[in-house]
Each structure stands twice: as C-alpha cells, then as structure tokens.
Amino acid sequence: MSDEREAFPLLFRVDAADIEPYGNRDLWPSSGPNRPSNGEKFIIAMSYGFKMNVRMELKKPDPSFQVRGEYFKDDEKALLYSVAVSSEVNLDVVLDGKRVAEIAEAYAHGGLTLLAQKLAEAPRGTLWDDLEAEILELAPVTSDIEEPPTADRGTF
Amino acid sequence: MKASDSGSTRFDSLRLRNYRVYRDAEFVFPSGGSYDLHVVVGHGGCGKTNLMNAMSWCLYGQERYQPSKSEGLPIAFRPLGGALAGVSPTVSAELKASRRDPNSSEEIVDTFKRSQGDSGLSFTHTQIRGGEVVQDDDAERASITINSLIPKEMRWYYFFDGEKIQDFLFGQATSNVEPALSYLSRIRLLQTTMNHLTSVQTDLQKQIAKNNPAMLALVEDKARDSEQLTNLRTRLEGQERERDIAKEERDKYDQLLQSQGGAADLPERQTKLEAQKTALESRIKVAESAYRSALYRVAGHVFAEPAMRQFDALVEEKEGRNELPPPVEPSLIERILNEGTCICGTPLAQDADIREHLNALLRQVKEVSNLGGAVAPIRQYVSLVERLLEREPAELGGLRTSWAELRQDLDSVCVELASVDMELQQIDAGQIRQAQQNRTAQQELYEKYVTEIASTKAEMQLLEKRLADQEKKIAIAQGKEVSLKEDKARLAIVSDAIEIAQRVLSQRTEMVRSYVSDRFGEALQEMMWQKDLYPRAFLDDSYRIHVMHAGGGEALATMAESEKEIAAIAFILALHEVSGYQGPLVVDFPFGRTTGKMTDQIAEVLKSLSQDRQVILLVTDTEYAATEGILQPCVASRHRLVRSNGETIVEAEA
Numbered sequence: 010m011s012d013e014r015e016a017f018p019l020l021f022r023v024d025a026a027d028i029e030p031y032g033n034r035d036l037w038p039s040s041g042p043n044r045p046s047n048g049e050k051f052i053i054a055m056s057y058g059f060k061m062n063v064r065m066e067l068k069k070p071d072p073s074f075q076v077r078g079e080y081f082k083d084d085e086k087a088l089l090y091s092v093a094v095s096s097e098v099n100l101d102v103v104l105d106g107k108r109v110a111e112i113a114e115a116y117a118h119g120g121l122t123l124l125a126q127k128l129a130e131a132p133r134g135t136l137w138d139d140l141e142a143e144i145l146e147l148a149p150v151t152s153d154i155e156e157p158p159t160a161d162r163g164t165f
Numbered sequence: 166m167k168a169s170d171s172g173s174t175r176f177d178s179l180r181l182r183n184y185r186v187y188r189d190a191e192f193v194f195p196s197g198g199s200y201d202l203h204v205v206v207g208h209g210g211c212g213k214t215n216l217m218n219a220m221s222w223c224l225y226g227q228e229r230y231q232p233s234k235s236e237g238l239p240i241a242f243r244p245l246g247g248a249l250a251g252v253s254p255t256v257s258a259e260l261k262a263s264r265r266d267p268n269s270s271e272e273i274v275d276t277f278k279r280s281q282g283d284s285g286l287s288f289t290h291t292q293i294r295g296g297e298v299v300q301d302d303d304a305e306r307a308s309i310t311i312n313s314l315i316p317k318e319m320r321w322y323y324f325f326d327g328e329k330i331q332d333f334l335f336g337q338a339t340s341n342v343e344p345a346l347s348y349l350s351r352i353r354l355l356q357t358t359m360n361h362l363t364s365v366q367t368d369l370q371k372q373i374a375k376n377n378p379a380m381l382a383l384v385e386d387k388a389r390d391s392e393q394l395t396n397l398r399t400r401l402e403g404q405e406r407e408r409d410i411a412k413e414e415r416d417k418y419d420q421l422l423q424s425q426g427g428a429a430d431l432p433e434r435q436t437k438l439e440a441q442k443t444a445l446e447s448r449i450k451v452a453e454s455a456y457r458s459a460l461y462r463v464a465g466h467v468f469a470e471p472a473m474r475q476f477d478a479l480v481e482e483k484e485g486r487n488e489l490p491p492p493v494e495p496s497l498i499e500r501i502l503n504e505g506t507c508i509c510g511t512p513l514a515q516d517a518d519i520r521e522h523l524n525a526l527l528r529q530v531k532e533v534s535n536l537g538g539a540v541a542p543i544r545q546y547v548s549l550v551e552r553l554l555e556r557e558p559a560e561l562g563g564l565r566t567s568w569a570e571l572r573q574d575l576d577s578v579c580v581e582l583a584s585v586d587m588e589l590q591q592i593d594a595g596q597i598r599q600a601q602q603n604r605t606a607q608q609e610l611y612e613k614y615v616t617e618i619a620s621t622k623a624e625m626q627l628l629e630k631r632l633a634d635q636e637k638k639i640a641i642a643q644g645k646e647v648s649l650k651e652d653k654a655r656l657a658i659v660s661d662a663i664e665i666a667q668r669v670l671s672q673r674t675e676m677v678r679s680y681v682s683d684r685f686g687e688a689l690q691e692m693m694w695q696k697d698l699y700p701r702a703f704l705d706d707s708y709r710i711h712v713m714h715a716g717g718g719e720a721l722a723t724m725a726e727s728e729k730e731i732a733a734i735a736f737i738l739a740l741h742e743v744s745g746y747q748g749p750l751v752v753d754f755p756f757g758r759t760t761g762k763m764t765d766q767i768a769e770v771l772k773s774l775s776q777d778r779q780v781i782l783l784v785t786d787t788e789y790a791a792t793e794g795i796l797q798p799c800v801a802s803r804h805r806l807v808r809s810n811g812e813t814i815v816e817a818e819a
Binding site for chain 2: 043044053086096098099141144
C-alpha cells in the first residue's frame with residue numbers, strides 16, 4: 010500500500026525558458042528578508058496558470074533548476090493536489106505522483122509565461138498592484154470584516 | 166514718603182546720544198507726586214530693553230540684557246543705510262540721579278556720564294550738593310561713587326526683565342544671591358583683616374618660640390598651613406570669578422539661541438529627522454517584505470481556490486457513493502479467503518467463482534482504501550487553506566495599510582527634512598552650531614568650576630580645622646614657655662582679635678542671611694493678596710529661596726506666575742532694604758508672564774511700591790492698555806517710543 014508520502018513527487022521540473030523569469034526581480038519584487046523561494050514562485054505561477062487556464066507542456070526541462078517537493082508546506086501541497094484533481098476531474102490522480110508533478114509543471118510554465126508577458130506590458134512596478142486587485146476581487150468575502158459606518162446613521 | 170525724601174537714590178533723567186537705536190533722546194523722570202511711577206511705552210524692537218541697557222552701561226560699563234539681534238553689533242547708533250562713511254559717532258549716556266542726605270536733608274544730585282568714541286572711553290561723575298558743584302571725579306572715583314549708591318555686585322537687583330524675574334527664585338539664583346550677600350556682609354574686608362592678623366600672630370609666635378625647637382616647629386607648621394589657606398582663598402576667589410564668567414557667557418549664548426527661536430533647534434532637528442528617516446526606511450523594508458510575503462501566499466491560495474472547490478466536490482461525490490472510506494475492511498475479506506469460512510462460521514464451498522469474486526472484491530477495496538488514505542491528508546490541507554482564505558484578505562489589507570502608513574510617515578519626514586535643509590541653507594547654521602557648542606563648553610566650564618569650588622572649600626575646611634588644633638597646641642606650649650611678657654601680651658591681643666574677627670565673620674554672614682530671609686518673608690506677606698496661602702517664606706543656609714504652603718509643603722514650583730513674580734520682587738526688595746542701598750526698580754516687560762487678573766495684581770503691587778521708591782516700567786502697548794486703568798492715575802511721567810527713519814524718537818506724553 011502506498012501512502013501520501015510515496016505518492017507525492019520529490020522533484021518538479023522547470024522549463025529552460027523559465028529560468029530568467031524565476032530570477033527576475035521586477036517580477037518578484039521584495040526588498041526585505043522574506044524573499045520568495047523558488048518553490049513559492051512555482052506555486053504562484055502554477056495557481057495563476059490554473060486560474061488563467063493556461064497549461065503549457067515543458068519543451069526543454071532544465072535539469073539544473075528543479076523545485077524540490079519535500080520543502081512544500083501543507084497549504085502548498087493542497088494546491089498542487091487540488092489543481093491536479095481539478096484538471097483531470099478525477100480524484101484518483103492523487104495516487105499518481107508523477108502525473109501530479111506533470112500537471113503542476115505545465116500550469117507553472119503556462120502561468121509564469123503569462124506573468125512574464127504581463128510584466129513586459131504593464132507599466133514598471135504596477136504588476137503586483139494589478140494582481141492584488143484581482144486577488145481581492147476573487148477573495149471570498151468574510152462576514153467578520155466590519156463595514157465602515159455610513160454617514161447618515163444615527164442622525165437626528 | 167517720596168523716594169528722594171527717604172534717602173534712596175532715584176533717577177531724574179537720562180540723556181542718550183548715538184546709543185544703539187537712539188540718535189539723540191532724553192527721558193525725564195520728574196518727582197513730586199504721591200507716586201514715583203514712570204512708564205515708557207513702545208512696541209517690540211523700538212528700544213525699551215536698550216533703555217535699561219543704557220542705564221546699566223552708563224553706570225557700570227556693562228549692558229544688562231543684550232538682545233541677540235544687537236549681539237556683536239557696535240554700540241553706536243547706525244543711521245538708515247548703514248554707518249556714515251568715515252564717521253564714528255561718539256556714544257554717550259548721561260544719567261542724573263538724586264537723593265537726600267539723611268543727616269542734613271540736603272539734596273544731592275549725582276551726574277554720571279559715560280562716553281565712547283574715537284578719543285576712547287571716559288566715565289565721569291559730577292556731584293551737586295545744595296546747588297554747589299562739590300566734586301568732579303575721574304573714572305575711578307566715579308566708579309567708587311556709583312558703587313556707594315548701587316554697588317556693582319548688586320546691580321542686577323535694580324535693573325531686570327519682568328519676564329525673567331522668576332529666575333531670581335530658582336536654581337541659578339543661588340550663585341547670584343551668595344555673592345550679593347557676601348558683599349553685604351563685608352566678608353572680603355573681614356577676610357583681609359584676618360589674613361593680616363594671622364601673619365602678625367605667626368611672627369609673634371615665632372619670636373616667642375625661637376629658643377624652643379618643638380614649639381618653633383609647631384609655629385612653622387601653622388605658618389605653612391596659614392599660607393596655604395590664604396592661597397586657597399585666593400584660588401577660591403579666582404574659581405568663583407571664573408565660574409561667574411562662565412555663567413554669564415552661558416546665559417549670553419542661551420539668550421542668543423533663544424532669540425533664534427526655531428532656527429536654533431534646526432541642526433538638532435535635522436539630525437533627529439535623519440535618524441527618523443533611516444529608522445522608517447528600515448521599518449518600511451520589513452513591512453514591505455511582510456506584505457509581499459503575504460501577497461504571494463494569498464495569490465497562490467486565491468488563484469487555485471476553484472481547484473480546491475472541485476477537489477471538495479469530487480470527494481463529497483465519492484463519499485456520497487460510499488466509496489470513501491471503503492464499505493468493507495480489506496482484512497475481513499482476506500480472513501474469509503484464508504480460512505475458507507464466512508464471518509458467520511459457515512464453511513465456504515470450494516466454489517472457484519466465489520473465490521474469484523472475493524479476490525476481485527479484495528482488490529477493489531484495497532484500491533479504494535489507498536485512495537482514501539491519500540485523500541485524507543489532502544482534505545486536511547485543503548481545509549487548512551480554506552480556513553486561511555477566510556482571514557487572509559483582511560490581513561493582507563492590514564499589512565498593506567501599515568506599509569502605506571509608514572511610507573506616508575517617511576514622506577512627511579522627507580518633506581520636513583527638506584524644509585529644515587532649506588531653512589538651514591538660509592540661516593547661518595554654522596553660527597548656531599558654534600553658539601550651541603560654545604554654550605555647552607561654557608556650561609561644562611561652569612560645572613567644572615562649581616566642582617572645583619566645592620573641592621577647594623572642603624580643602625579649606627580641613628586646613629581650618631588643622632589650624633585650630635595647631636593653635637591650641639601652640640597655646641599650651643606657650644603657657645609653659647618663659648619669654649618676654651610684652652610679646653606674649655601682644656600675641657594674646659592678636660589671637661583675641663582673630664577670634665573676634667572669625668566670630669564676626671560667621672555672625673555677620675548669618676545675620677545678613679537671616680535679615681534678608683526675615684524681610685523677604687515680611688515683604689511677601691505685605692504684597693501677597695492671599696495672605697494665608699503662603700504663611701512662610703525664607704532663605705535657607707545654602708541661600709536657596711523657599712515659600713511654604715499653609716500646610717507646610719514647598720510652594721514655589723506650583724505658585725501662579727503672578728505669585729512667583731511677587732515673590733521675586735519681595736526678595737529683591739528685601740535685599741534692597743537690608744543692604745541699605747535703596748535705588749529705583751527698573752523693570753522691562755513687567756507683565757510678560759501674566760494675564761487678566763494676575764496682571765492687575767502685579768500692577769497694583771508695582772503702583773503701591775512706587776509710593777516709597779522710584780519704579781520705572783518699560784512696557785509694550787498691549788501691556789499698558791491692559792494696566793492703564795490701574796497705573797494711569799498714578800503715573801508721574803509717560804514716554805512713548807516711536808520708530809522714525811531708522812531711529813527711536815522719545816515723545817513725552819502728558
């Protein structure tokens with residue numbers, strides 16, 4: 010019987026064309042101590058690719074740049090599996106680590122290509138402002154966020 | 166009783182030529198009414214403080230308060246457009262003072278005139294007694310005369326700024342009061358007498374002990390210690406002088422810096438703002454990093470959120486079909502196959518079809534079980550992300566706001582810094598920095614001398630004690646010595662004289678302190694409108710001023726501004742009375758710290774004081790308007806200062 014650990018892929022490949030975008034500081038602006046790791050960038054690219062429904066098979070995987078699966082956190086694993094399941098519309102895919110990796114790689118490649126394209130088109134420094142707006146639009150509205158009081162409330 | 170009738174000195178007139186803002190001006194302060202109250206009215210910068218400075222300069226060659234805008238400027242009047250080429254006008258101030266001889270009731274008029282010009286400095290004094298010119302002195306004699314009327318050591322208790330009058334009550338007052346009281350006690354004179362007597366005593370003791378080596382050694386030790394004590398006294402005087410100079414210099418820089426207002430703080434503000442900017446930049450980096458880190462995480466979660474929903478749907482679907490977890494435990498089927506017996510105990514027939522069916526069922530259950538095992542942790546992860554997603558957008562907003570606020574703060578700091586930089590470019594920042602450094606240096610010097618004085622005094626106390634012991638030993642040895650009766654008799658007289666001088670010195674100091682203290686208490690009671698509030702006021706052994714509450718606690722720090730001003734005036738009057746040097750009170754900006762009722766109260770006190778001494782008030786238009794109702798009916802003279810064509814004109818008003 011194989012458990013989740015065995016089913017989970019240990020390595021995720023990256024296309025040679027993505028090496029530059031992974032290292033591009035304009036694409037990943039962060040000036041402080043918490044710079045995103047390659048794994049985090051991979052997950053964001055994959056999620057974005059999934060959201061935009063752009064899945065590109067790797068043309069030329071670069072063996073010098075791989076994302077190691079054992080460093081993914083639980084929430085990131087949730088995304089990897091969900092994307093694979095949703096993509097195949099089949100829960101059984103979770104038992105096939107290799108397939109989960111292939112799906113994630115294809116979406117990450119597609120997502121990163123889109124992001125790089127968006128970066129090139131957007132005015133400098135505005136990419137993540139646009140993305141943040143999209144994120145906040147998509148984010149579920151929670152009931153415990155207080156609405157600002159209206160001006161006419163409580164008047165005589 | 167009028168000021169001049171009581172034997173106290175009053176100023177009759179002041180004539181100024183080319184002195185600062187005054188090209189040619191005359192102030193006449195007539196006497197004769199019930200109140201000797203005089204008012205000089207003028208707006209800021211038209212020469213009120215300089216009028217007081219002129220009086221002080223005329224009498225002592227030193228200005229009372231040097232406004233910073235006049236700092237470093239020549240004392241000479243400068244017409245509009247600057248100094249006249251090649252012409253250096255002679256500056257002169259002539260002050261006429263009068264008093265009545267307490268013995269003969271004869272009127273004495275002293276005229277002091279100080280000049281400064283191309284031909285140098287001059288200070289002269291002319292005295293007219295009973296209409297006859299009886300004296301015409303040179304500078305040295307003129308200084309002696311003014312010191313006999315208002316001693317230089319006490320001049321600051323006659324000319325002062327009402328706004329700063331409270332300084333007489335606090336901290337730095339101690340160093341002002343002690344020299345003034347020492348002067349009043351004539352300590353220096355007594356000290357000199359004692360030094361002389363000690364030297365005579367030593368000579369006599371040597372003479373008596375010349376045939377007794379042991380006694381001679383004692384006398385020589387004492388002589389050495391006496392000489393050391395005299396040296397220490399000289400050193401102490403020097404240190405006190407240096408301390409006072411440092412203090413004066415420090416106060417001068419304080420005034421200069423104060424007059425610069427905000428400008429004086431600019432270099433310090435610039436440093437602080439630069440530090441703030443650096444700290445903010447670093448905090449912004451951290452805040453940006455936290456924000457971006459959250460943004461990246463939320464991006465992954467939000468963009469893949471539909472996938473997680475689909476995952477949940479597929480799991481629910483399978484669960485609905487009862488396929489997750491498997492309906493049958495695989496080990497149960499394995500047992501049936503291995504044992505060939507059903508779970509109810511009935512043996513299974515050796516039917517190949519049944520075994521094949523059970524094997525297929527076991528495979529299927531195992532597969533489902535694997536899937537269930539794999540899906541379970543993923544469900545937990547997905548559920549975790551879903552929970553995170555409930556609060557992450559709000560947290561992200563919060564982090565963005567914090568980051569934006571910090572950037573806003575930085576923008577404000579940068580704007581302020583730019584403005585400070587610009588202001589610094591416009592002013593002479595170097596000069597301010599220099600003044601601040603000089604002020605610090607003078608303060609350090611002042612503190613250094615205060616410490617040195619304390620150490621010298623301690624050294625002197627030790628020596629004095631040793632000398633007293635030596636004196637006793639010598640007296641015992643002398644009793645045994647057979648020597649000339651005459652020398653012994655002389656020595657006894659000198660020793661008695663020293664003892665008396667020492668006693669007088671300590672009694673006199675204490676007496677003066679105690680007189681001033683008592684008189685201060687009485688004066689405060691007389692002047693205070695709420696008599697019961699502060700029943701006791703005194704000067705302690707360390708020359709510190711105390712005003713006590715009815716309940717016994719120290720009240721000075723918590724008194725109203727007007728009360729503090731009254732306490733300071735009471736103290737000043739106490740010094741005047743005890744010293745016997747009765748002179749005018751010249752007060753610049755008397756209502757500077759008070760408003761409303763308090764101003765009225767001060768005005769009433771000053772008016773009342775002018776019944777037995779001369780009071781000259783230098784007031785702004787606003788101050789006069791506020792007190793006119795009280796002062797005007799009693800005013801003996803009123804002058805108005807008006808700026809015209811770059812000079813101040815004096816208009817005597819009816």
